[in-house]
Amino acid sequence: MRPIKIMAASGMLGYGFTEEGFNHGLDLGVDLIACDAGSADPGPYYLGSGTPFVSRIAVKRDLSLMIRGGTQEKIPVFIGSAGGSGSDKQIDWTLEIIREICDEQNIYPKVAVLRTELRPEQLVSKINSGKISPLGPIKNLNENDADETHKVVSMIGAEPFQQAVVEGADIVIAGRSSDAAIYAALPLMRGADPGLAWHMGKIIECGAQVIEPREGQDCVIGTIYHDYFTIEPGHPDRRCTRTRVAAHTLYENPSPYELKEPSGTLITKSATFEQIDDRVVRVSGSKWEPSSTYTVKIEGVKKLGFRTVFFAGTRDPILVSGINKFIESCQTRVERDSKAIGIEKENYTLNIKVYGKDAVMGANEPLSDQSPHEVGILVDVVANDQDTSKAVCAKARYSLLHTDFPGRMCISGNLAIPFSPSDLSAGEVYEFNIWHVMECNDPMETVRMEFIIPNDPPKERLNG
Amino acid sequence: MARLRELAKVIRSKNAGALLLTLDIMFDNEEAYRTVFNSGVLSPRRIASLYNLSDNQVEIIAFEVALAIKITIPRHTIAGSPGDSDVYGAQQHAPLFDLEITAS
Numbered sequence: 001m002r003p004i005k006i007m008a009a010s011g012m013l014g015y016g017f018t019e020e021g022f023n024h025g026l027d028l029g030v031d032l033i034a035c036d037a038g039s040a041d042p043g044p045y046y047l048g049s050g051t052p053f054v055s056r057i058a059v060k061r062d063l064s065l066m067i068r069g070g071t072q073e074k075i076p077v078f079i080g081s082a083g084g085s086g087s088d089k090q091i092d093w094t095l096e097i098i099r100e101i102c103d104e105q106n107i108y109p110k111v112a113v114l115r116t117e118l119r120p121e122q123l124v125s126k127i128n129s130g131k132i133s134p135l136g137p138i139k140n141l142n143e144n145d146a147d148e149t150h151k152v153v154s155m156i157g158a159e160p161f162q163q164a165v166v167e168g169a170d171i172v173i174a175g176r177s178s179d180a181a182i183y184a185a186l187p188l189m190r191g192a193d194p195g196l197a198w199h200m201g202k203i204i205e206c207g208a209q210v211i212e213p214r215e216g217q218d219c220v221i222g223t224i225y226h227d228y229f230t231i232e233p234g235h236p237d238r239r240c241t242r243t244r245v246a247a248h249t250l251y252e253n254p255s256p257y258e259l260k261e262p263s264g265t266l267i268t269k270s271a272t273f274e275q276i277d278d279r280v281v282r283v284s285g286s287k288w289e290p291s292s293t294y295t296v297k298i299e300g301v302k303k304l305g306f307r308t309v310f311f312a313g314t315r316d317p318i319l320v321s322g323i324n325k326f327i328e329s330c331q332t333r334v335e336r337d338s339k340a341i342g343i344e345k346e347n348y349t350l351n352i353k354v355y356g357k358d359a360v361m362g363a364n365e366p367l368s369d370q371s372p373h374e375v376g377i378l379v380d381v382v383a384n385d386q387d388t389s390k391a392v393c394a395k396a397r398y399s400l401l402h403t404d405f406p407g408r409m410c411i412s413g414n415l416a417i418p419f420s421p422s423d424l425s426a427g428e429v430y431e432f433n434i435w436h437v438m439e440c441n442d443p444m445e446t447v448r449m450e451f452i453i454p455n456d457p458p459k460e461r462l463n464g
Numbered sequence: 465m466a467r468l469r470e471l472a473k474v475i476r477s478k479n480a481g482a483l484l485l486t487l488d489i490m491f492d493n494e495e496a497y498r499t500v501f502n503s504g505v506l507s508p509r510r511i512a513s514l515y516n517l518s519d520n521q522v523e524i525i526a527f528e529v530a531l532a533i534k535i536t537i538p539r540h541t542i543a544g545s546p547g548d549s550d551v552y553g554a555q556q557h558a559p560l561f562d563l564e565i566t567a568s
Contacts, residue, residue: 243492256525361549432545
């Protein structure tokens with residue numbers, strides 16, 4: 001088997017990479033340029049609304065270079081979890097950018113689009129046949145949960161990428177994808193050891209996290225040989241270190257030893273890491289345990305309503321010293337005042353956080369008895385519609401600003417409000433209600449694949 | 465006797481998905497790693513008391529090849545749901561800083 005070289009352009013499409021690192025990587029003769037474009041870390045809003053969390057300008061810059069590189073080297077370009085959450089709407093957003101790039105570069109690539117969004121009703125038969133189970137501490141799904149779901153995506157493995165390549169794709173734009181699968185797919189179909197291919201994919205998916213010095217995102221290259229793989233930076237002046245590479249398997253995973261993928265589990269227990277020169281780390285010994293059932297992770301959100309927030313500070317020492325009791329009394333007052341305008345307590349959620357006290361850690365805060373000289377107060381109201389959330393937030397603002405407390409001297413107002421308007425509509429609110437795994441009959445079951453040529457070929461080309 | 469922050473190079477927290485939080489303690493020398501590991505201070509009971517959990521909700525995994533100890537615990541709120549204070553889970557590590565490590 002000849003070595004297979006995979007370049008991860010960046011840890012996240014739109015987070016950038018250096019042209020020097022990218023070009024140096026291409027000079028090494030890579031077989032694939034790929035980039036993960038998604039994460040669930042920014043929370044449920046992005047899947048719910050179909051909004052990207054990176055800027056269009058930044059994504060276009062990264063994609064332009066990747067596509068130009070792919071055309072020049074005649075190698076495929078893969079994007080996984082397009083648009084952030086990999087929903088259909090975010091795929092369409094990505095395709096629109098690709099159309100512009102193809103037009104500007106005057107190229108006509110064959111683009112495979114792998115849509116992985118599911119209709120919530122598709123879950124019902126799976127729920128009823130016991131094919132969906134929780135991925136961690138979350139309740140089992142029932143039909144009602146499927147009804148309530150606003151958006152749900154399936155996280156695909158390596159096989160749909162491979163299918164797209166078999167059918168001649170130059171560029172693959174995929175919905176929600178396993179990060180490692182984006183990079184493991186091509187080596188696997190060319191006969192690489194699956195333990196090595198998946199482990200390599202897992203290490204390079206976060207881009208420059210394994211690179212020193214850490215100066216923003218950049219390209220990383222994984223090369224798979226017969227019984228080991230190497231990790232090196234694209235940039236000639238940067239280096240990969242054994243510590244960073246070994247430590248990377250810890251990152252964002254519940255266990256560094258077992259990483260679950262749709263078709264099996266990567267076992268890194270007996271993996272060894274060696275620094276073979278200043279810039280390159282060699283990894284061997286990673287194992288793969290194929291699974292008897294194919295499972296995809298599913299991520300879904302339900303819509304909760306609309307949010308209004310209000311933020312202010314207080315520097316009054318008497319108020320700060322009794323802030324917890326004061327907040328409690330305001331909460332009671334907001335409930336009463338909201339009811340007076342016809343808004344029942346069941347129709348909204350009100351969260352008040354005191355920054356400077358225990359806002360970040362809540363009940364886990366070990367120093368909650370300490371008294372700072374000033375605190376920030378955040379009011380967060382979620383209700384079925386924007387008007388209701390605004391109305392409750394206004395009652396909370398008024399209450400915090402003007403409610404008496406024992407020993408009060410500052411009777412013209414308890415708060416320093418930093419801007420006008422004081423209450424900010426934060427739009428739609430979603431919640432992850434699906435964080436499960438689903439058994440599939442085959443790897444393409446949750447995938448809708450289509451091929452497009454994003455740029456209309458000129459007439460003479462068609463006629464010729 | 466030393467505090468964990470004096471022995472470790474990295475003490476960090478992050479989501480491991482929307483339901484779990486993972487705390488990584490990493491060392492830059494084997495001696496410090498061994499001192500902490502052998503002290504037994506990083507026990508499920510101790511971590512559970514710091515994070516208001518029960519012992520069986522805490523998983524602790526030593527990852528010697530990277531001189532690291534990983535602790536995985538459930539989040540109190542699903543990431544990004546109303547009431548959550550830390551959507552990425554990146555600021556939940558501080559209670560580990562002052563754990564007293566006694567050489568065994």
